[in-house]
Amino acid sequence: MPRRIQAAVCEGGGAPPKIETLNLDDPAPDEVVIKIEAAGICHTDLGIAQWSESPRVFGHEGAGIIVEVGTAVKAFKKGDRVVATFGFCGDCPNCGDGRPAYCFDGIALNIEGMRAAGRPSLTRQDGSPVGGSFFQQSSFATHAIVTERNIVRIPDALDMVSAAPLGCGIQTGAGAVFNQIGAKPDRPLLVVGIGAVGCAAIMAGKIIGCNEIIAVELRPERRELALELGATHVLDGADADWSEKVRILTQGGVTAALDTAGTQRTFEACLAALHSGGSLGVLTIPGEFEASIPHPGGIDFMTKTIVGIIEGDAVPAEFLPLLISYFASGDLPVDRLIKTYPFEKIADAMDDAAKGKVIKPVLTFEDAIS
Ligand SMILES: [Zn+2]
Numbered sequence: 001m002p003r004r005i006q007a008a009v010c011e012g013g014g015a016p017p018k019i020e021t022l023n024l025d026d027p028a029p030d031e032v033v034i035k036i037e038a039a040g041i042c043h044t045d046l047g048i049a050q051w052s053e054s055p056r057v058f059g060h061e062g063a064g065i066i067v068e069v070g071t072a073v074k075a076f077k078k079g080d081r082v083v084a085t086f087g088f089c090g091d092c093p094n095c096g097d098g099r100p101a102y103c104f105d106g107i108a109l110n111i112e113g114m115r116a117a118g119r120p121s122l123t124r125q126d127g128s129p130v131g132g133s134f135f136q137q138s139s140f141a142t143h144a145i146v147t148e149r150n151i152v153r154i155p156d157a158l159d160m161v162s163a164a165p166l167g168c169g170i171q172t173g174a175g176a177v178f179n180q181i182g183a184k185p186d187r188p189l190l191v192v193g194i195g196a197v198g199c200a201a202i203m204a205g206k207i208i209g210c211n212e213i214i215a216v217e218l219r220p221e222r223r224e225l226a227l228e229l230g231a232t233h234v235l236d237g238a239d240a241d242w243s244e245k246v247r248i249l250t251q252g253g254v255t256a257a258l259d260t261a262g263t264q265r266t267f268e269a270c271l272a273a274l275h276s277g278g279s280l281g282v283l284t285i286p287g288e289f290e291a292s293i294p295h296p297g298g299i300d301f302m303t304k305t306i307v308g309i310i311e312g313d314a315v316p317a318e319f320l321p322l323l324i325s326y327f328a329s330g331d332l333p334v335d336r337l338i339k340t341y342p343f344e345k346i347a348d349a350m351d352d353a354a355k356g357k358v359i360k361p362v363l364t365f366e367d368a369i370s
């Protein structure tokens, strides 16, 4: 029997979400239903809510308790506490090689919300479908269907609010530094843009023992936070010469850089701040996938690496427990980035995130109708 749930529906074109009653399908054999207790808001939710032209339910940093399991699920049971992460097929060459973030079906499973079961996960009371299964979860709702592949069990000691953002934003920033951009102990790391991903990158750089850790950010209060989290130097993103200052500070450039801002200017400045052999990780690109990227070219083309960052190239079943252990030891203080909002205030939370008033909004569901 389909379950009646409360979900935040975005009608498309950037319209704010409205909570309404939807039907959630029964889980397919490899799926489970989670009662959501916390859900982080990530910039991918905001970006795709702008582009979408049909009603959809976003949310891809859900955490909660399993209330129903599909007939073929073996690794999880009712009552398990889990955090949800990105979807992947489990069968393609990249999934087989331990690179599920680069799953051949990644765009369909995550951005498009394709469900392997072939029928919609969410419908309105009149039977019309609403786009669900965003990142195989659509967790801006009291309940979500996920696959057994894109959940990871969490310890009782970990609160759901701190757990939720581990599934995307924190995994992406920390994974970029641990797995993708060649950050090394005693070698310099540059992080541009101090949002949730940038903060996680700084924390990861500190864990690795990078030196220097240089943060570039427009907002003074976020530069202050970067210093508290482990940055050794901060520079104002409005300073036209920040890239040159990075080269002077590091006596020749950084080994690893992460550009979370994604503008033409930050891309070129990051590339210029690398020393020969260095790597730049990019999370988003100028023009949002439509424009080609003017590359400075020249010797940079031969001596520097550009890496596209998806979910920190993490294997969530291994990487999320590692992040949880760093949180427990105090080395990954994600709680410092979080502001909670009751689910009913999701429109305010998304608006505050878009305006940069909060680094990591997390929705809570204590009072939501279930
Ligand atoms: Zn795959």
Ligand SMILES: [Zn+2]
Pocket (backbone or CB within 6 Å): 042, 043, 044, 045, 060, 168, 169
């Ligand atoms: Zn995300």
